[in-house]
Amino acid sequence: MNIKMFFLGGLLRNKVFNQIMFLGITAAFLVGGFFVPNLALAVSTFTATQTVANITAVSAVAQINTITIGGTIEVGDIFTATLPTDGAISFTAITTSTSDIATGLNNAILASTNYGTQAFTSGVVGSVITLTAKVAGTGFTVTSDTTSFGPDTTQSAISNISQANVVAVSAVAQVAIFTPELVAIGETFRATINGAIYDYTAVDTLAATVVAALAISMDLNADVACVDTTSTTITCTASVAGTSFTFSASFFSTMTGYNTALAAVTQANYTSATWTAYQLVVSANVVTDQNTQVEVDAATANITAAQGSLVTLATELAAAKVTAHTALTTARALYTDTNYTSANLIILNGFKTDGDTAINDATNLAGVSSAQNTAMTGMAGVAIITRGGGGGGFFSPQPISQVLGASIGPIAGCDIRTTGFSVTTGKSCVGNTGTTVVGKVLGAEKFIFTLFLKMGSKGNEVIELQKFLNTLGYTLTADGKFDAKSKAALIKFQLANKLKGDGIAGPKVRALLNK
Numbered sequence: 098m099n100i101k102m103f104f105l106g107g108l109l110r111n112k113v114f115n116q117i118m119f120l121g122i123t124a125a126f127l128v129g130g131f132f133v134p135n136l137a138l139a140v141s142t143f144t145a146t147q148t149v150a151n152i153t154a155v156s157a158v159a160q161i162n163t164i165t166i167g168g169t170i171e172v173g174d175i176f177t178a179t180l181p182t183d184g185a186i187s188f189t190a191i192t193t194s195t196s197d198i199a200t201g202l203n204n205a206i207l208a209s210t211n212y213g214t215q216a217f218t219s220g221v222v223g224s225v226i227t228l229t230a231k232v233a234g235t236g237f238t239v240t241s242d243t244t245s246f247g248p249d250t251t252q253s254a255i256s257n258i259s260q261a262n263v264v265a266v267s268a269v270a271q272v273a274i275f276t277p278e279l280v281a282i283g284e285t286f287r288a289t290i291n292g293a294i295y296d297y298t299a300v301d302t303l304a305a306t307v308v309a310a311l312a313i314s315m316d317l318n319a320d321v322a323c324v325d326t327t328s329t330t331i332t333c334t335a336s337v338a339g340t341s342f343t344f345s346a347s348f349f350s351t352m353t354g355y356n357t358a359l360a361a362v363t364q365a366n367y368t369s370a371t372w373t374a375y376q377l378v379v380s381a382n383v384v385t386d387q388n389t390q391v392e393v394d395a396a397t398a399n400i401t402a403a404q405g406s407l408v409t410l411a412t413e414l415a416a417a418k419v420t421a422h423t424a425l426t427t428a429r430a431l432y433t434d435t436n437y438t439s440a441n442l443i444i445l446n447g448f449k450t451d452g453d454t455a456i457n458d459a460t461n462l463a464g465v466s467s468a469q470n471t472a473m474t475g476m477a478g479v480a481i482i483t484r485g486g487g488g489g490g491f492f493s494p495q496p497i498s499q500v501l502g503a504s505i506g507p508i509a510g511c512d513i514r515t516t517g518f519s520v521t522t523g524k525s526c527v528g529n530t531g532t533t534v535v536g537k538v539l540g541a542e543k544f545i546f547t548l549f550l551k552m553g554s555k556g557n558e559v560i561e562l563q564k565f566l567n568t569l570g571y572t573l574t575a576d577g578k579f580d581a582k583s584k585a586a587l588i589k590f591q592l593a594n595k596l597k598g599d600g601i602a603g604p605k606v607r608a609l610l611n612k
Contacts (some may be wrong), residue, residue: 141279141389143286145346151271153339157234158263162217164202164226164241166195168253173246176202176254178226180239182211190246195224202226202254236262268339275315275331275346277307283390286311289345290318290333298351299390304329349386355397362404371408378403414462421456421469425449428473436481448475451549458551458601546610550602554579562602565610566590 164178170193177187186209188201203221206212212219216237217228228239241256277286285298286307297310305328312331315323320342323333335342359379364372382396429449434442452472459465544561548554555577563575563583571586584600592598596605 141277141281141284141348143275143277143288143346143348145273145275145288145344147271147273147344149269149272149334151335151339151341152266152269153341154268155263155266157232157265158260159233160217160230160236160258160262161260162228162237162239163257163259164199164228164239165255165257166199166202166224166226166253167255168251169193169249170195170198170252171245171247171249174198174252175244175246176252177242177244178202178206178239178254178256179241180206180209180211181215181237183209190252198254199224199226230262234262234264270338271335271341273333273342273344274326275308275311275333275344276329277304277311277348280304280307281350281390283351283394284348285351286348287346288315288331289343290315290323291320291342291344293318350384350388350390350393352384352386352393355384355393355400358397358400358404361401362407366409366411367407368410368413371406375403375407414459414465417462417465418456418459421465422453424469425452425456425472428476432476432479437479438482441479441481445476445479448472448479451475454549454551546602546607548602550579552579552581552584552600559583562587562610 166176170190172190172193174190175187176190176198177185179185186202186205188198188205190198190201192198199221203219203226206219206226209215216232216235217230217239220227220229228237230237239256241254243252243254245252275288280286280299280302282299282302285296288295288311295311295314297307297314299307308325308328308331312323312325315321315331315333320336320340321333322336323331326332333342333344362375367375379400382399384393384396386393388396426449429445432445437445449472452468452475455468455471456465459468544565546558546561548556548558550559550562557577559579560575560577562579563573563577566583566586567573567575569590571589573583573586587602587606588598588600591600591606594609596609602610
């Protein structure tokens, strides 16, 4: 069978149609019998870039340092605070009280030369000196130390920053820019703002069209203000400075046509050979929504074109039946009517008629072949008459053994009949030479079935079949018309006797009926 191969090169994420090797020929795919070269396709993009980062406002905080006097103090111990500009400012203990030392050192700080221009003010409560920045956000550095006068060295003046200086920061609004490029018709460009999705499917190849449409829809988000920037980009700015937003940009191709094409056919409906060839095309045209729309559309077209070469099982079966009917007709034409007795001519034509009927009823190729072969063998086995010697003498049967290797002689279950089928074996009675009647014949008490009966058949044998089935409990009208009720009753009879329930009275059924 001539199967056109529509191959599209492996479609990779780099959006380039790769060439593939088929039968030693490098090509992209075949359309109408012509090679179409592979092309490197322009890749659509949709990017989102943050150009200004979000900055949250920060309020200034005034620095606070403490100097805590502690330990065992001896008179003469020296306590020192090192200040900006003035350097070390000292106080010598004249008592052993920590609060007295703290007050004395604080007074020394207040009396320092540049205290008035220092970035802090100083105060004392108990044994703790507190230095507080005059201006929030303006820091300073103060350290402290002690010098022991006596043998005890446990005195201390610990400096600590209890509240760090914090410089004020102004809020800055976040800015993100969305840029679509190399637009293809059918591709969907998606932007997100704080999880909200904004899609636009391109109807032309202009980036400006995408920008204009998305800018309008994205600007509806209360968290940002989005504008069309020179028809090439969309600029989105946070509505509130210092309040950040999440964002993303992506694009994907429309897969509806591709998926519909794949779902349009099912393996069970087509011949194995054409389905295998079709699957080669499908395998060579695998794409996802991350391929460009051009690639997706090309793959869809190749798959759809390849489907045109699929042959259905029904078409194949119908073609086989036509061929079989033609073969029977041709074979029948080779047999000359005058070479047969009137009875054998009926048998000859009966094989042809039964064969055509069986061919029509066949549900698969094997059934068609079997029906054709049975009919051909049957026709070839019908005895002919040959003219005796002397020119005008007599006619005598030609030995059937001369035809297709058939044998001649008494056939069990055929009695004296040379037509129909054996009542014991179901085999054809053609060629039977039996002379003894076993059982009854047509018109006797026991009816002998000889014909192929099915839905639509008419005649005396149908009447007898209906009568027989009625004896088994069925209620059929014995009118000689093989109708749906007759078929249903026959199917039950077949199944009850472990035969195929097809509602057709063939050789096996006749053998059972004629017992």
